[in-house]
Amino acid sequence: MTNSGFWAIGSIVLLVSSGQLTKNISKIVNPPGKPAGLEAHETHAGASLLGQFRTSTSSWLWLKTDLYLHNGVELRAQTDAEIAAGEEQIHDADGWHDAIGDEVRHVTAIPAKNSDPRGFFGDIERATQSFSDMHGHTHIDPKSALPLYRLMTWLDPQFLPGWTIGATVLANERKDSAVATAIEYLNEGLNENTQSIALRVEIARLKITRQRDFKGGIPILREASNLAQVADFDPNSEDGESALDAFRWLALSLREIGEFQESIDSAIRGLELFANDPVLMRMANPAPGIWIPESQKAYYKEMGKS
Amino acid sequence: MVPKKPKVPSQLSDYQIRMSFAINCQGLHVRYRSKSGKPVEAVSGLSFGVEKGEIVGFLGPNGAGKSSTLKVLMGFIEPYSGSAKVLESESGSIESRSRTGYLPEVAMYYPFLTPFETLTLYGELQGLKGKALRNETFELLERVGLKGSQKKQNRTLSKGMLQRVGIAQSLLGNPELLILDEVTSGLDPIGRRELRALLQEKNKQGTTLFFSSHELSEVSRICDRILIIDKGKLIAERNLKEVEASLSKYLLTYNGETSLFDLSMEFEEDESGNMRASFATKDALIEAIDRVKISGGKVTDIVAEQGSLEDYFLETLGVAA
Amino acid sequence: MKKLLIWKALARGVVLESVRRKDIWVVAILGLLTILSAGALGFFGFSGLELFAKDLGLTVLSIFSTVLAVLASSRMLPDEIKNRTLYPLLARPVSRFDFLFGKFLGAVAVSWISFSLLAAMVAIALFTFGVTFELILIQYAICKMMGLVLVCAFSLALSAYLTPAAATTLSLVLLFGSSMMLRGLTMAALGSPDLAWLYTSVSNLLPQVGLFDLGSRATNQNWTLVPAWVVLALAGYMAIYSTAMLTFSWAKFRRRAI
Numbered sequence: 001m002t003n004s005g006f007w008a009i010g011s012i013v014l015l016v017s018s019g020q021l022t023k024n025i026s027k028i029v030n031p032p033g034k035p036a037g038l039e040a041h042e043t044h045a046g047a048s049l050l051g052q053f054r055t056s057t058s059s060w061l062w063l064k065t066d067l068y069l070h071n072g073v074e075l076r077a078q079t080d081a082e083i084a085a086g087e088e089q090i091h092d093a094d095g096w097h098d099a100i101g102d103e104v105r106h107v108t109a110i111p112a113k114n115s116d117p118r119g120f121f122g123d124i125e126r127a128t129q130s131f132s133d134m135h136g137h138t139h140i141d142p143k144s145a146l147p148l149y150r151l152m153t154w155l156d157p158q159f160l161p162g163w164t165i166g167a168t169v170l171a172n173e174r175k176d177s178a179v180a181t182a183i184e185y186l187n188e189g190l191n192e193n194t195q196s197i198a199l200r201v202e203i204a205r206l207k208i209t210r211q212r213d214f215k216g217g218i219p220i221l222r223e224a225s226n227l228a229q230v231a232d233f234d235p236n237s238e239d240g241e242s243a244l245d246a247f248r249w250l251a252l253s254l255r256e257i258g259e260f261q262e263s264i265d266s267a268i269r270g271l272e273l274f275a276n277d278p279v280l281m282r283m284a285n286p287a288p289g290i291w292i293p294e295s296q297k298a299y300y301k302e303m304g305k306s
Numbered sequence: 307m308v309p310k311k312p313k314v315p316s317q318l319s320d321y322q323i324r325m326s327f328a329i330n331c332q333g334l335h336v337r338y339r340s341k342s343g344k345p346v347e348a349v350s351g352l353s354f355g356v357e358k359g360e361i362v363g364f365l366g367p368n369g370a371g372k373s374s375t376l377k378v379l380m381g382f383i384e385p386y387s388g389s390a391k392v393l394e395s396e397s398g399s400i401e402s403r404s405r406t407g408y409l410p411e412v413a414m415y416y417p418f419l420t421p422f423e424t425l426t427l428y429g430e431l432q433g434l435k436g437k438a439l440r441n442e443t444f445e446l447l448e449r450v451g452l453k454g455s456q457k458k459q460n461r462t463l464s465k466g467m468l469q470r471v472g473i474a475q476s477l478l479g480n481p482e483l484l485i486l487d488e489v490t491s492g493l494d495p496i497g498r499r500e501l502r503a504l505l506q507e508k509n510k511q512g513t514t515l516f517f518s519s520h521e522l523s524e525v526s527r528i529c530d531r532i533l534i535i536d537k538g539k540l541i542a543e544r545n546l547k548e549v550e551a552s553l554s555k556y557l558l559t560y561n562g563e564t565s566l567f568d569l570s571m572e573f574e575e576d577e578s579g580n581m582r583a584s585f586a587t588k589d590a591l592i593e594a595i596d597r598v599k600i601s602g603g604k605v606t607d608i609v610a611e612q613g614s615l616e617d618y619f620l621e622t623l624g625v626a627a
Numbered sequence: 628m629k630k631l632l633i634w635k636a637l638a639r640g641v642v643l644e645s646v647r648r649k650d651i652w653v654v655a656i657l658g659l660l661t662i663l664s665a666g667a668l669g670f671f672g673f674s675g676l677e678l679f680a681k682d683l684g685l686t687v688l689s690i691f692s693t694v695l696a697v698l699a700s701s702r703m704l705p706d707e708i709k710n711r712t713l714y715p716l717l718a719r720p721v722s723r724f725d726f727l728f729g730k731f732l733g734a735v736a737v738s739w740i741s742f743s744l745l746a747a748m749v750a751i752a753l754f755t756f757g758v759t760f761e762l763i764l765i766q767y768a769i770c771k772m773m774g775l776v777l778v779c780a781f782s783l784a785l786s787a788y789l790t791p792a793a794a795t796t797l798s799l800v801l802l803f804g805s806s807m808m809l810r811g812l813t814m815a816a817l818g819s820p821d822l823a824w825l826y827t828s829v830s831n832l833l834p835q836v837g838l839f840d841l842g843s844r845a846t847n848q849n850w851t852l853v854p855a856w857v858v859l860a861l862a863g864y865m866a867i868y869s870t871a872m873l874t875f876s877w878a879k880f881r882r883r884a885i
Contacts, residue, residue, distance in 0.1 A: 068678060072847030081818055109810065117816045117823040121835060124864075127857040128770070130843040130850055140848060147679035338884075380718055383884040404720035414710045416640060418647035423640075430636035431719035433629060459647070475715055 058156035065145040065165075070137065072130030074109035082107070090134040108134055142169045153189065160239070163189030164202050171206055179210045195231060198242035200224035205249060214257050221250040225266060228273060244274050251283040260286070327391070328483045328514040329356040329379060334388035336374045336538075348374040350538035351388070356516050358482075361509055363525040363546075364518040365619060366535035372518045373411060375535070376487050379516075380408055393483055404433065407481035409472045411488040411518075417461035421452050421471045424460060425478060432479040446474040451500065465492040473501065477508070484508065486517035490524050502528055526550070526615040534622050542622045546615075553613030556591040558583050562603020566594050580606055633721055634729040641733025642740065645699065651737070654691050655744045661687050662752035678846065680756040684749040685842040689771065690803075691745055693836070696738035696775045697798045700782035703730050704880070705791040713885055723881045731783055731873060738775040742768075763852055767845040770858065773865045774839025778802055780869035780876075781834050787876040787883075806837040834868065 067074060078089055089105040110131045116122035125131070149166030152159050163186055171182035186203045193199055200220050207217035224246035233239045247270025254263035267283035274280060336349035349371040356362045366372050377383045378390050381398015390397035393405050415424050425443040429435075434442065447456045450470040455463060460471065469492040476484060484505075490498050498521075505528060509515055519525050525532065526546065534542040559582045566573075569590045570583040585591045591608070598605055645651060662684050707713040707730075716726060746768055781802065786794040801808075809830050816826040839861060844850035 064682075067843075068682075068847075072843040072850070074843075079814070079818060111813065111817060115817065116813075117820075117827050118813060118830065119827075120860075121831065121838070124835075124838050124857060124860055128838050128841055128844070128853055128861070130847055144678040147676055377885075380714075382714065382717065384882070400720045400722060403718060406718070408715070408718035410711065410714035410718070412711060414712050415715065416644050416712055418644045419640065423643065427636050427640050428715060428719060431633055431716065431721050433632075433720065435632065472715070 058152040058159040058162060061148045061152045061155070062159075062161060065142075065148050068145040068148065069139045069142060070134070071140050073132060073134055073137075074130075075106040075134065076109045078105040078107050088135075090137065106134075142172065145169065153192075157189070157192035160189070160193065160196060160198050160237075163193075164198055167202055167206070171210065176211075179206055182206055195227060197224045197227050197231070197233065197239040197246055200227070201242045201245045201249060204253075205245075208249070208253055214253055218250065218253050218257070221246055221253060225250050225269065229269065244270070244277060244280075246270075247274070248277075248279050248283070251280065255283070326358050326394075327355045328358045328360070328393055329354075329516055330389075330391040331355070331375070331378075332389045334375065334378060334390055335386040336371065336378060336383065337386040338374075347386075348538055349378070349385075352535070352538065352540055353388075354533055354540055354543065356514060358514050359509070359512060361505075361515040361528055361530045362517075363529040363532040364516060364535065365522070365525065365532055366518075367623060370535045371538040372535060373487060374538075376485055376518065379485060380406070404479075405482045407476035407478065407484045409476040409484075409486040409489055409517075411491070415460045415468060415471055415475075418459055420457050420459055421447055421463070421474070422456040424471060425475055428475045429478050434479060442478065446477055449477075449504065450474045451497070466494060466497060469493055470497070473504075481513065483514045483516065486515070486519075488519060489517050490519055490521045498524060522615040522619060532615075534619065536623055549615065549618050550612075552586070553615075553618055554586070555611040555613065556585045556588060557607070557609040557611065558585065558591060558594055558598075558605065559607035559609075560598045560603050560605045562598060562601055564594075564598045564601040564603050566597060569594050569597075630725060633725050634732050637716075637726065637729025638733035638736050641699075641703070641730060642736050645737040646740070650698075651695070651741045651744060654695055654741060655748055658687050658691050658745045659748040659752065662749060663755075676756055677758045678848075680753055681758055681846045682842075684753050685767070685846055688742070688745050688749050689840055689842055692738065692742040692771065692775060693778055693802060694799070695741045696734070696778040697782045697795060697802065699737045699741075700731070700734040700779040701786045701794040701798050702791050703734060703783065704786045704876075705794070708885055717885070724877050727783075727877055727880055728873065731779060734779040734783065735776050738779055739772055742772060742775060761845070763841065763845045763850065766852055766858070767841040770839045770841050770853070770861060773861055774836050776869055777834055777836060777839070777865050777872075780872035784872040784876045787879040802834060802836055805833050805835065808833060809835065809837065835864070838864070 075090060078087060083105060087107070090107055108131060110116075110125055110129060111118075111122065112133070113122065113126065116126075118125075146166065146169055149162050149169065152162030153166065156162070167182040167186045167189075170185060171179050183203055183206055186199050186206070190196060190199045190203070201224050204217035204220040204224070207213040207220070224242070228243035228246055231239070233243060247266055251263045251267040251270065254260070254266060264284055264286065267280045270277065270280045271284055332353050334349050334352040335347060338346050338348055340346050352371070352375060364372055364375070374383065378385050379392055379397045381403065384398075392399075392402035395401040415421075416427075419427070422443060425446065426439060429439040429443060444456075447453060450473050452467060452470050452474065455467060460468065463471070473486075473489070476486065489505075490501065493501060502524065505515055515528075529546050531543070531545055532549065533540060559576070559580050561580045566583050570585055572584045574582050576582055583594065585594060595605055595608075662680075704727075707716070717723070721729075778798075782794065782798040785798055788794075789797065812826045812830040812833075816823040816830075819826070841853060844853070
């Protein structure tokens with residue numbers, strides 16, 4: 001057989017065996033089949049900054065913001081095996097992860113010395129890279145990640161977290177000008193995403209909570225709730241999560257300005273989409289002392305029974 | 307005219323081996339692997355010697371194995387079998403290369419370096435340095451006619467000027483042996499004449515020259531000896547003066563009854579009844595003229611013809627084929 | 628001494644060619660443009676931009692200097708053979724190893740010059756963004772330059788065995804992908820203790836260029852300098868791995884018909 005023949009057979013053997021090896025490794029690394037929203041990037045142990053499972057630059061930048069907040073220490077989700085083995089996860093000291101409802105169990109991407117099989121190379125990596133014991137860690141000022149949010153929205157204007165979280169960070173500063181900047185930023189996003197529920201909810205929330213501008217915020221929430229009723233959105237997407245918020249905020253805001261009927265109507269409309277939501281149920285079923293029109297009494301009697 | 311059978315030494319004699327050779331090849335075989343994977347023999351059992359102080363031309367058609375032989379001598383490729391010695395050291399060894407100057411066929415020089423920088427680089431690799439190297443570089447560049455171009459980048463130079471750079475670099479360090487592949491390539495007639503003068507001057511200083519060329523006129527002007535190679539085999543090895551002598555021919559046209567069979571190689575009768583005889587040497591011609599006169603005949607014409615090296619080359623290849 | 632002169636002569640030739648070819652300048656200008664474009668992110672004003680500017684600057688520096696080092700090294704041998712500039716060089720009394728090593732030193736010199744030029748551009752850009760100078764940036768530069776030596780040796784080794792395009796592509800893939808591959812192999816080792824020895828062995832064979840990149844420490848806040856023993860260990864690893872790669876190159880090149 002010629003040299004070419006040997007090379008050809010050797011290449012085929014290598015391809016087949018590397019395919020099998022990849023299968024074995026992937027069970028351990030547990031990459032997402034298809035990234036479905038942000039969670040895919042954050043929950044899978046194989047996802048990393050180096051982009052092997054990134055489908056967009058904006059998603060990659062999103063992970064980078066996480067890196068900034070953790071002062072360069074890269075975290076990853078624990079593998080199923082690690083969770084099953086009861087391996088300790090990283091907690092933060094200021095409760096930030098809990099505050100955002102972060103259910104993912106994290107560990108440092110670079111293993112700690114006691115669990116690292118690499119020996120010398122592991123020691124060198126821990127010394128040259130940004131690695132530290134992240135138990136009880138705190139986060140650095142999120143403002144440092146602002147350029148990343150800006151970049152995300154420039155590269156991918158349809159990437160909604162870039163607008164919403166960027167605005168949250170902008171508005172973090174307790175200044176009127178900061179809120180105005182954040183609202184202007186969100187309006188820019190709305191121009192690029194005219195059907196977005198999430199962006200409307202954020203704008204309205206800032207107007208109402210920071211500027212006490214109910215007159216400005218409520219019409220936007222009405223738009224958002226109308227969109228939620230007619231739009232075909234993915235319940236797991238940003239818009240999906242914000243649809244519920246739209247009804248909640250609308251009902252709450254209307255109640256605040258004394259528009260009780262419309263508040264209840266809004267909550268009822270929301271219950272058509274989110275039937276089990278306790279907040280909407282409470283808003284649709286006001287406490288004693290709150291006026292209820294005659295036409296609605298039958299409804300609430302029915303609600304009381306269920 | 308029946309050409310002489312070329313003289314091909316099958317093996318060098320013990321005497322020849324004991325003599326001081328600048329180049330000594332014995333039973334050289336060079337093989338390559340073709341694209342299809344089959345081995346191709348470029349040089350097949352080549353044996354020859356070049357004595358110190360000689361100027362030897364290495365001739366052959368395209369694909370004969372000349373470049374392969376030169377590459378073995380310089381150590382660029384290893385022979386499949388056989389041996390090659392250069393200046394009594396193994397071909398390609400550091401020792402042999404330190405005393406040999408080499409001009410490759412179609413060589414390129416770093417395009418963004420100047421001739422001065424190029425020679426400085428090669429000179430430093432040769433072991434030269436400092437002021438001595440600098441002075442030698444200037445002298446060589448002037449000698450090859452590049453004095454005005456020594457600071458121009460090589461990429462701006464013409465093919466002929468680059469060839470001069472190549473010649474200059476081959477002379478760095480005053481080598482004992484010069485191996486030159488297609489030395490006159492790209493040179494104009496003036497350049498060739500200047501080069502010829504330079505090489506002859508070097509030879510007078512004791513440098514051995516071994517070069518291949520397709521310019522047979524140049525070879526005939528400068529060489530002491532020629533080697534002709536075809537299909538990887540040595541087919542002829544001749545002293546150039548002998549070749550030139552064998553290429554000389556004298557034609558005598560006469561009338562009358564004269565016996566010249568012992569002197570002449572060829573006879574023919576022309577339309578007017580005159581005889582035309584050809585002679586290899588001048589002496590035979592003179593003798594023939596005398597005989598014609600003595601026998602009462604009349605000499606009507608005498609022509610001296612000088613065959614070219616090209617004729618010899620083509621005839622030799624034709625015979626070998 | 629003679630060998631030093633030979634290596635120096637060859638390296639100088641490589642540097643002169645590279646500098647005059649203006650490859651380095653093009654990359655430096657591209658790098659500077661990339662960094663200054665970060666200024667367009669002044670939407671938020673310059674406060675808060677320092678971290679991003681450092682991150683971008685050091686990333687650009689790392690990527691471009693690595694790419695330049697790969698290109699300088701992976702094309703060197705094949706170009707010499709293709710362009711026939713090899714013949715007059717090897718006609719000199721220079722061993723093939725000396726030739727290879729001299730060229731390697733030239734590639735390293737070109738990489739270091741490019742890196743220094745890019746680093747100067749980055750420094751100017753960072754100064755514009757109000758980033759203060761820290762000693763860890765010096766350490767970053769030293770370690771990165773050691774890493775470039777490894778990059779050059781690795782690319783040169785591949786070029787001795789592969790075509791220029793294949794050598795360049797594989798070098799870039801393995802060097803930029805090494806961190807990702809190493810991370811995967813580490814996780815595989817963590818997940819399979821029985822086969823950890825295999826995964827660890829494979830990862831030890833890959834060029835660990837990521838170890839020489841102190842970018843994450845230099846970019847973020849309040850990271851201490853890397854201990855001296857670590858820098859020495861990196862230098863030792865660089866020396867050993869580069870020597871292995873050069874030996875690998877020489878093993879092929881010494882018998883190669885040209």
